[in-house]
Amino acid sequence: MSRGRFRRWLWPFGIAAAGVGTAAAVLLRGCWHTHMSWPTRYDDHYSYRVCTACGIKRLFNPKSFRGYGPYGYDLHELMARDRARRLKQQKLTA
C-alpha cells in the first residue's frame, strides 16, 4: 500500500477524532454563509455574526461594520486566534 492511499484511508478517522465541529464544517462546506445574523455583542472587545443556514460564526467589527478573520464554529477559538494575531502584529511593529 502506498503512503498516499494509506492517508486517504485514515481520513474519516481523523475527522471523527477532530470532533463534531470539524465534521460539520466538512459536511457543510457548500454553504457560502450569505445569510448572516445581525451582530451579537460578546463582550467589550468582540462581536460576532452567525450564519443562519449552517451556524458558523465570524468575528465582527462594529466600527467598520464588517466581518473579519476566518469563519469557525468555535467562537472561543476564533477569539483566541484573533488575540494571537494581534499580539504578533504588536511584536512586529514594536
Ligand SMILES: [Zn+2]
Ligand atoms: Zn453558512
